[in-house]
Every structure is written in C-alpha cells, then in structure tokens.
Amino acid sequence: MTTTLESRARRATSRSGKRRETFGEARRPGWATYVTLMTVAAVGAFPFYWTIVVGSWTNDVIYSDELTLTVGPNLIDSIRRVLTADINLVAATLNSLVVSTTTALAVVLFSTLAGFSFAKLRFRGSNALLVAVIATMAVPAQIGVVPLFLVMNHLNLRGSLLAVILPGLVTAFGVFWMTQFLRGALPDELIDAARIDGASLIKTFWHVALPAARPAAAMLFLFTFVGSWTNFFWPYIILDSKSATLPVALQGLQSQYYTDYPLILTGALLSTVPLLVLFVFAGRQLVAGIMAGAVKG
Amino acid sequence: MDLRVSPYLYIAPFFVLFFLFGLAPMFYTAWVALHEWHPIGGQGDFVGLANFTAVLGQGMFWKSVFNTLSIFVFTAVPQLIAAIFIAAVLDANLRAGTFWRMAVLLPYVAAPVAVAIIFSNLFGNQFGLVNNLLATVGLPQVQWTGSSTASHVAISTMVSFRWTGYNALILLAGMQAIPRDLYEAAGIDGASRLRRFFSVTIPMLRPTLIFVIITTTIGNLQIFDEARIFGGASGNGPVGGADGQWKTITLYLWEVGWRQANLGRSAAIALLLLLLIVLIGLINFLAARKIASDTGAKR
Numbered sequence: 001m002t003t004t005l006e007s008r009a010r011r012a013t014s015r016s017g018k019r020r021e022t023f024g025e026a027r028r029p030g031w032a033t034y035v036t037l038m039t040v041a042a043v044g045a046f047p048f049y050w051t052i053v054v055g056s057w058t059n060d061v062i063y064s065d066e067l068t069l070t071v072g073p074n075l076i077d078s079i080r081r082v083l084t085a086d087i088n089l090v091a092a093t094l095n096s097l098v099v100s101t102t103t104a105l106a107v108v109l110f111s112t113l114a115g116f117s118f119a120k121l122r123f124r125g126s127n128a129l130l131v132a133v134i135a136t137m138a139v140p141a142q143i144g145v146v147p148l149f150l151v152m153n154h155l156n157l158r159g160s161l162l163a164v165i166l167p168g169l170v171t172a173f174g175v176f177w178m179t180q181f182l183r184g185a186l187p188d189e190l191i192d193a194a195r196i197d198g199a200s201l202i203k204t205f206w207h208v209a210l211p212a213a214r215p216a217a218a219m220l221f222l223f224t225f226v227g228s229w230t231n232f233f234w235p236y237i238i239l240d241s242k243s244a245t246l247p248v249a250l251q252g253l254q255s256q257y258y259t260d261y262p263l264i265l266t267g268a269l270l271s272t273v274p275l276l277v278l279f280v281f282a283g284r285q286l287v288a289g290i291m292a293g294a295v296k297g
Numbered sequence: 298m299d300l301r302v303s304p305y306l307y308i309a310p311f312f313v314l315f316f317l318f319g320l321a322p323m324f325y326t327a328w329v330a331l332h333e334w335h336p337i338g339g340q341g342d343f344v345g346l347a348n349f350t351a352v353l354g355q356g357m358f359w360k361s362v363f364n365t366l367s368i369f370v371f372t373a374v375p376q377l378i379a380a381i382f383i384a385a386v387l388d389a390n391l392r393a394g395t396f397w398r399m400a401v402l403l404p405y406v407a408a409p410v411a412v413a414i415i416f417s418n419l420f421g422n423q424f425g426l427v428n429n430l431l432a433t434v435g436l437p438q439v440q441w442t443g444s445s446t447a448s449h450v451a452i453s454t455m456v457s458f459r460w461t462g463y464n465a466l467i468l469l470a471g472m473q474a475i476p477r478d479l480y481e482a483a484g485i486d487g488a489s490r491l492r493r494f495f496s497v498t499i500p501m502l503r504p505t506l507i508f509v510i511i512t513t514t515i516g517n518l519q520i521f522d523e524a525r526i527f528g529g530a531s532g533n534g535p536v537g538g539a540d541g542q543w544k545t546i547t548l549y550l551w552e553v554g555w556r557q558a559n560l561g562r563s564a565a566i567a568l569l570l571l572l573l574i575v576l577i578g579l580i581n582f583l584a585a586r587k588i589a590s591d592t593g594a595k596r
Binding site for chain 1: 301308310315317322329383386391397401404406408409415429462467470515521555
C-alpha cells in the first residue's frame with residue numbers, strides 16, 4: 001500500500017491545480033480499496049436480501065436444518081398474507097405518511113423562520129437565545145416521556161396521531177442547522193435590496209430567504225422524515241392499534257405471529273420500502289447533509 | 298415596528314412549541330418523580346425521594362444499568378473502529394465516490410424495529426443463520442436469548458448495523474477537512490501510509506471524533522427499540538428476556554411506568570438515566586480529549 005518514492009516526489013513537485021476536488025488524494029486507489037468497499041456494502045445490503053429470502057419461503061423450509069440462501073417462490077404469497085393479517089399495515093403506512101410528512105414540513109418551516117431571524121435580523125437577546133437552542137440539542141428527549149404522556153392524556157389525545165405530531169413539530173437541531181446555513185448562503189445585500197424595494201419583512205422572508213434556504217431545507221426535510229418514520233418509543237406508548245404508525249404495527253405483528261418468520265420479515269421488508277424509494281432518489285442529499293452537518297457541528 | 302417585533306415573532310413558534318412539548322415535560326418530570334402517580338388515577342401523595350430510594354433498592358434497576366452499559370460498550374467500541382476504518386477507505390480519489398458513500402449509508406433507512414425483527418431471525422437459537430454458519434464451520438451454537446452476554450452482542454450488532462455507515466460519513470467529512478499538504482509533508486518526511494494515518498489523520502480528527510463519541514453515547518444509553526423487539530414474543534410476556542438479561546434502562550422505565558402503572562417511579566428512573574448520560578458523556582469527553590492529544594503529542 002505504500003507509494004513509491006518516484007510517485008511521491010512527482011506529487012510533491014506537481015502543480016495541485018489538476019487535482020479533482022473533494023475526493024481525496026489525486027492518485028486513484030488500487031483494487032484492494034474497491035474490494036474492501038464492496039465487502040462493506042455487501043454486509044450492509046445482506047440483511048435486506050436475507051429478509052427477501054425468508055419472506056419467499058414457507059415456514060417449514062425456514063425451520064429446517066438445511067441452509068437456504070436463495071430466493072424462493074413464496075414472496076407474493078407472504079405479501080398477501082401480511083396485507084390480510086390482523087395488523088392493518090396499509091392503515092399504518094398511511095398513518096406514518098401523515099405523521100412524517102407533517103412533522104418534516106413543520107420542522108422545515110419553523111426552523112427556516114427562526115434561522116432567518118437568528119442569522120439575519122438584529123434583536124436584543126438573540127445570542128443568548130441561540131445558545132439556549134444549542135444547549136438543548138444534546139438533551140435526550142426520552143427523559144420527558146412521563147409528563148408528556150400525562151399532558152396528552154389530559155388533552156384526550158391518547159391514540160391520536162396528533163399526540164405524536166405535536167412534540168415533533170420543532171427540533172433544536174433544525175433551528176441550529178438553518179441558522180448556520182443562512183448565515184453563509186444569504187447575503188445581506190439581497191435582503192437590503194428587497195427592503196429598499198419596499199418589500200415587507202415577511203415578503204422578504206418568503207421571496208428571498210426561503211428560496212436561498214432550499215438546499216438546506218431539502219436535507220432537513222429528509223432527516224426529519226427518516227427520523228419520524230423510524231421513531232418507535234413515544235408512538236408505542238401513546239398510540240393504539242387503530243392509530244399505529246408502521247414501527248408500532250410491526251411490533252404488533254411480531255408479538256402476534258412471532259413464530260411465522262416469513263410473515264413478520266415480509267412486514268419488516270414492506271415497512272422499509274418507502275424509505276428505500278426515498279433513498280434511491282435522495283440518497284445523495286442525505287450523504288451531503290450528514291457530511292455538511294459534521295463539519296459545522 | 299416591523300423590525301422591532303418581527304424577529305421575536307419568527308422565533309416564537311419554535312420556542313413556544315419547544316417549551317410546551319420539550320422543556321416543560323423535562324422539568325415536570327422532577328415534580329412527578331416526587332409523587333405517587335398513576336396513569337389513570339393521576340397525582341397521588343407527595344412522597345419526597347421515596348421513588349428514588351425504591352428504584353435504587355431494586356436489583357432489577359442495577360441489572361438494567363449493567364445491561365445498558367454493557368450494550369453501550371459492545372456497540373460503541375467496535376462501531377467507532379469500524380466507522381474510522383470505513384471513512385479512511387472512503388477518503389480517497391474514488392471512482393463513483395457518491396455511489397460508495399450511499400452504499401455505506403443504506404442500513405440507515407431501515408427502522409430499528411425492522412432491523413431488530415430481521416436480526417432476531419438471524420440470531421435465532423435453533424434455526425438462525427448465525428448458528429447455522431457456526432455449525433457449518435464446526436463451532437458450538439450460541440443460545441442468543443439465553444445468557445446476558447450473548448443477547449448484548451446480538452443487540453449491539455443491530456444498533457451498529459444501522460449507525461456505523463452514518464458515523465463513517467461524519468468522520469469522512471472531518472477527514473476531508475484535513476489540509477492535504479500535511480499528508481504531503483509527512484510523505485516527504487518518509488512517513489508510511491499507516492504512520493500518516495496515526496500521526497496526522499487521528500490527531501486532526503479530534504473534534505469530529507469527540508462529536509461522534511458524544512452523540513453515540515447519548516443514543517446508545519437510551520436503547521429501547523431493539524431490546525423491546527429482540528427475542529420474538531414481545532407481546533405480554535416478560536420484558537427484555539425471561540430473566541431481564543437484556544432489559545435496558547429505557548425498557549425498565551417503560552415497564553415500571555406502563556406495565557406496573559407506577560409513573561412516579563418511572564419518572565425517577567428517567568432522571569437517573571439523565572444523570573448517567575451526563576456522567577458518561579463527561580467521562581467520554583475528557584477521555585477523548587486526552588487520548589487524542591496524547592497521540593498528537595507523540596513524535
């Protein structure tokens with residue numbers, strides 16, 4: 001893996017202008033690197049494949065001492081059985097869609113509003129308030145679960161999707177993220193120009209800040225959506241079988257049919273499909289978002 | 298007028314909602330913890346610190362603390378090493394770089410509950426793939442839901458599966474921010490690739506490493522989903538194993554609050570968990586700073 005002296009000397013003396021940015025050293029890595037990456041990718045993809053394998057056989061094949069690693073003929077049948085099981089996965093999917101879309105949109109809107117204010121407007125106490133936001137980012141939300149339950153009980157929201165949506169409408173991370181982004185991406189001159197043209201502040205926000213925030217808003221939407229979609233602890237406590245989101249419904253499926261592996265693994269597979277589709281279309285933004293957040297965080 | 302009030306109006310939605318559903322419940326937890334409290338009956342007598350002494354006197358509480366810490370260690374250490382390794386491999390002038398980064402992130406889109414269902418099957422005692430493979434190479438089968446250590450390994454595998462790639466990308470971003478001429482200089486000085494990695498990359502990565510360690514800690518000490526699902530029948534049976542072998546603190550908190558209908562005690566457990574998270578976060582922070590500065594000081 002060591003470089004030869006010759007190439008090292010060449011690199012030290014060559015002009016760095018030719019180098020493509022953002023992908024590490026100029027030298028193309030060897031095949032060992034790609035084999036390593038393929039192995040990592042295979043380990044990451046295997047459980048998904050395995051889910052299809054188990055879902056595509058009947059129980060007596062799964063419960064045999066034969067090692068089965070190929071896809072069998074029963075996947076369609078398993079899907080049909082999941083969809084007609086006691087647990088209503090279709091309703092749960094719709095519930096998850098409602099919760100995740102609502103919270104992701106709200107987080108983006110409220111975070112952009114607050115971020116615009118923190119990044120671009122001058123007001124008394126803004127620094128102290130922003131520090132307060134950042135300080136709460138590290139606070140584990142699960143700690144307040146008991147009073148949250150009491151509040152929702154009091155409001156008669158047990159078993160209602162609102163009980164899951166309300167605590168998810170804002171996140172401290174979102175405000176921090178948008179503030180950081182707008183500081184760099186929104187020149188003061190643009191705002192001044194809009195103001196001189198006589199635009200009100202809210203118009204300026206709508207027509208200048210919001211378009212400028214679009215890339216960061218898209219990433220924030222994605223992360224909030226994924227987080228909401230995969231969230232289990234609080235929904236599990238406050239929702240019932242009628243209002244279950246997907247993870248809650250999956251838990252119900254598993255506790256009722258826990259010996260029927262093809263059935264429950266097909267359920268797990270189906271619950272992941274929407275996010276897999278999202279990943280195919282927006283995985284690039286997710287990657288960029290994680291990497292951008294790390295540098296700033 | 299517009300400029301005097303508007304800034305506050307713009308941050309108001311966040312602060313109002315965050316106060317109502319984030320901050321207020323946190324503080325109210327302390328109030329609940331000082332009382333008898335029933336999910337349906339509501340507030341009972343003021344009992345002072347009785348909930349705390351009761352919890353601290355429970356063997357199961359200490360068992361859940363042990364389980365949580367054990368799963369945390371089994372998860373955090375291998376995951377961090379693997380994430381650094383993957384990041385280092387990705388930190389090269391790759392063909393189709395974005396594709397590889399996406400490939401590494403794939404597990405992140407599976408919900409922990411789904412991951413736990415899949416891995417519970419893989420770690421099946423009798424017909425699970427892992428035991429099948431162990432048998433194939435002539436090793437003894439492991440009762441994954443039997444001993445505490447085996448169950449902790451299984452749960453840690455699930456957590457690591459989902460988060461290793463995610464953390465690798467964070468570390469990769471940190472690596473890409475390291476000025477390339479440092480490597481060039483080390484190369485000219487005759488440092489091998491390995492030497493460059495330990496003498497340049499790791500010390501320069503310190504802030505990112507601390508960030509990843511802290512976030513991993515906060516997450517791993519609150520593991521619930523995987524522990525709730527693991528082992529099959531998660532309906533009305535015992536919580537976290539027949540003997541509580543893998544009952545985490547959060548799982549115990551849920552059991553006491555919603556199975557045993559004792560919210561006062563549950564709130565006390567929540568505060569004790571918070572204390573533990575703060576403690577370990579602090580230890581982590583100091584240790585990470587020390588380790589990173591030590592490796593940086595080596596010549």
